[in-house]
Amino acid sequence: MDLANFSIQLLNSVQYGLLLFLLAAGLTLIFGIMGVVNLAHGSFYMLGAYLAYAFTGAWGSLALAVVAGTALSIALGWLLEKILFKHFYHRSHLDQVLLTFGLIYIFEELRSMLWGDDVHSVGIPAWLDWSIKLTETLSYPAYRLFMLAICSALALGLWLLISKTKLGMKIRAGAFNSDMAQAMGVNIVRLHALVFAMGVALAALAGMLIAPLSSVYPYMGSQVLIMCFVVVVIGGIGSVRGALTAALLVGLVDTFGKVLLPQFASMLVYVLMALVLLYKPEGLFKQ
């Protein structure tokens, strides 16, 4: 593996890592900061991908689809929080596992009834549909570079929001001790609804942005679900910085694992997770 190849693989691992962060961003909010074990995170991701497919099919523009899709998923998040999740903040993790596992079944069937079981592809917007030549045989798709930028911006934005803004302070206070925060005048009910809706919207946004790369197919959500939990848990529950670091780490292990240790590739990520949890039981960046 010469230097050129190594640097490209490094770029691949960073790109996949940032992609994983985008995937797990919604989960860092709902599971990380609000402490709700949300197994339906994969379903929101799948929902985003199918919305992107439906809207780009109807209007032909991914940008428009993303805007409409995000608005729709915020509404869905708000609704779900009001009807269901509001009653589960103080329930045990077990009840949350059960609730969200039931939702997986429901979302999977609704997707099948609404959009069928076909495999679809979503077009990359024309202005991004080109590649940069890296070597005489390999070039790098511009859309992935665009995603690189988007994910980094999102990582920075989310980190700033959570740790630097007033809202972020309220969110962290609410997560740390919701009764105390309430006593301090934070409208906890509205805050939870907002954070939950943001979490669902982020998961759907990931689906919409990754759809052109991943194509849209049944059960795509359940394939990413476990990886999202791995990222959030390794990073340290509730830490945005942790999720980003963990995502990059998993991207590294997965990319180079496939190339150097193909026969153990699938187990490597879980070995990494087990090691981190045993060495630092609360994850890398526990608050």
Next chain:
Amino acid sequence: MTDALLMAQGLSKRFGGLLAVNDVSLSLFKDQVHAVIGPNGAGKTTLTHLLSGDLAASSGELWLNGESVTGWPHHRLSLQGLGRSYQKTNVFLPLTVWDNLMLAAQARDAHAPFNPLSWFTRADRNPEVSARAERAMTLAGLAAVRDKSAAILSHGIQRQLEIAMVLATEPMVLLLDEPLAGMGAAEAETMVQLLQALKKDHAMLLVEHDMDAVFALADVLTVMVNGTVIATGPPQAIREDAQVQAAYLGEATA
């Protein structure tokens, strides 16, 4: 030095920059109540955690009944006869008073968990354990609420259950962290009588703010301020000690 049931030498505990307990040495002798008083944040509770093994000391030695027990985890210390109660009531709320006591009483000679005997024998059909629980219950006067679930007891009675559970493990040394906290006058009175009765056969460390109880019970008094011991001795001497007055008891004492 040898007949001290519990002896601590140079115990310190540092939380990052804060030195919560600074080089404290003290000994507990049988049939003696050693009270520790001091303003809030003086490190009294941290000291009990260091003695009981709830917290690992940054430095210092610990001897129990003459044997070095430095660094032992607290379940081993407990088995060696070092029982402790907690400042914040720490009992099994869903269980009845009797079940709380049985669980405590059973710890002493429980089979190891991987020993099949501990899977098949009946927990409530062990005469020794039941006797131990019965004794602790009568001592603490909880017979009336024996089959009530701990959750619905009044705060005072829960504190009594806390003490009874410690007694049920039949310890040699008792570390009591503010047993009278949140108790009404009547309940406090019964508790003081109970502690008075317990003085025999046990070495007792009493962390308490209720000065009447302290001066009624204590044989030795230690005053801690900001993690360090500023005075130790018989209660009467401590009362007059100028330094203590300045640091803790405030202006002229009555």
Next chain:
Amino acid sequence: MSAPQAHLETLPRSVQLLLVLGLIALVAFPFAGQDFYTQMVTRMMILAIFAMSLDLLQGITGLVSLGHAAYFGLAGYVLAFMSPADAGANILTTLPLAVLASALVALVIGFFVVRTQGIYFIMVTMAFAQMLYYLFFDNKGLGGSDGIYINVRPAVLGMDLENKLVLYYFTLVCMLLVYWFLRRLLWSPFGRTLNGIRLNEHRTQALGYASFNYKLTAFTLAGGLAGLAGYLWGAQTGYVNPELMGFHMSAHAIMMVILGGMGNVAGALIGAFGFELFLHLFKDLPKVGGFDMGKHWQLWMGALIVLVVIIAPQGLMGLLRSRKQDD
């Protein structure tokens, strides 16, 4: 010594009645039911053993494992590896070995896993189970992604599990033994301590219990019992595959235990039968005016699960007891 008051260990009479009725039905069932239903009920009993083994962890000790299927599937594979191509393996040697293998793996994994707490315990148990799943999924030597056949089902001393009836009653006896063992465990010093650990681990340690050893023993025991269920599953289907250790099967076990109600072993048993019955009921729903209800069984299953977690947080058992408040 007075019997303790309303307690997890003593089941309300209504549940005891249900269990006795159920037992009578189970004993008589093969003579009334078709061959297929005998096999279906055998599978329900196997899943009941699996659910009860998880209840020892989840309901009694308070440890939520999202990777319990690893030990279930592993024992099935041990049977497959030890089954000769053309003859049935000997139950007397293979069953204990399979259970021991699962218990041993549970001990090793448990040693690492049990030191973590709360949500991290859930996640790390899942991580280890996924490791085991991919170990078998990726290695052709271990059967690969399509799994392995058990050509002839195990037998011993004239008791041949090829015969569906023998397998049925063998499984029934195993289920009753596991139920009896775990119910007795609730009353044992070990069980009482596990209960203490679930309620307040810190206080339990302060009383003198090494809670790590207790939790590790419970994890190992639960692994071994799950192994028993996995062995029986392999013996019944004659085919083991990596999905038996997969995330889906672990989640299935959690749902059975929660549906039934946790902490008293009977809940897990009722939950296993209830969950399978609902699954079959929804799948066999007829076409109603052009809308094939059965095809959308996932929708009804999802709705049922959400409903249960909202109205019956303590599961079916909770419903039976919620009317009769404690004193």
Next chain:
Amino acid sequence: MTTRRLVLTRSAALLGAASSGLLLPAHAQSNKIRIGLMLPYTGTFAQLGQACDNGFRMALEEKGNKLGGRDIEYFKVDDESEPSKGVENASKLVQRDKVDVLVGTVHSGVQMGIHKVARETGVLCIIPNAGMHAATRALCAPNVFRTSFTNSQPTLALGKAMMAKGHKKAVWITWKYAAGDEAGEGFKDGYLAAGGTIVKELGLPFPNVEFQALLTEIASIKPDAVACFFSGGGAAKFIRDYAAAGLKGKIPLYGSGFLTEGLLDDELAPAAQGIMTTLHYSTSLATKRNDAFRLAYAKAFKMQPDVYAVQGYDAGQLLLQGAAAVKGDLSNKKALYSAMEAAVIDSPRGQWTMSKAHNPVQDMYLREVKGKENIVLGVAAKALSDSGAGCKLG
């Protein structure tokens, strides 16, 4: 309701459901032939399951829904492509519904479960898709017939076609699971026999679809060509990533037909131009038989058929021929099986016959993606049959 009444009604209901639902009296002996369809109606392969279902029903509808003169009755089970429930679902059809023939399934893990039940109960079983080798090799059985392919059959024909284009050094890439390994075996046999050399075999865990790292590897190895096996969502993604990585123009991509079958919609087609695959069918196979079939299928189901629909259709035709030979008496197993073995199926993919191990002996077409279709360039391998290694039949 007081607890007592609540419990009694609940336990009675539970037991009532158990008895009424489960203790069906043995079904009345009707002269209808009972056909069990065990296919994935939910799960990742739901689309493929439905296509097999459509094809099979269409074949029988064309003959008036009669088998050797007897009426038919369908029994459906959704196998969800869940291997752990394979035996359970198959037994449901064979023992509960007492089906005379079991048609299924798509996923090879579930097929292992069906095959176990088929070998134990001796029920006639027709496999419309799953290509796992064992069913028509070491574990072949007189009552088990396949109308699709073995996993290695399509890729067996790939090697020669690539050598014909002068690609002497190739890289093989697929998912590391049973179907991928078996497809790899086929490619290796065909390609090495034709004189090619496999420079590297790349594999990634199933169902991982993050191909970038391996595409970078391929770019650095610079082989003459790349051969692969992927299907479904993963195949669509591989095609896009391959093109996006700029490999499309430089290193020709070959694969088994499942790489492009039924995936060429407006978004994917541009990235797939020029991909050459080998498969026993193509929707745009220019034969009168295929055109008739496509017309009938489009009329019945309002969409174009794919290879899975053809395989389901042929399963129906095979059963029709067998039943006709025994005039509907499916219990006459010997005559039924020998008739089905000797059957010549006039399939939309072209005529094919049954091998001794009960797997199709069929032409493999070389196809190239042009526009939104897999245009058939020619026959890559004439009447290609699987080795049937280890099968003691016939």
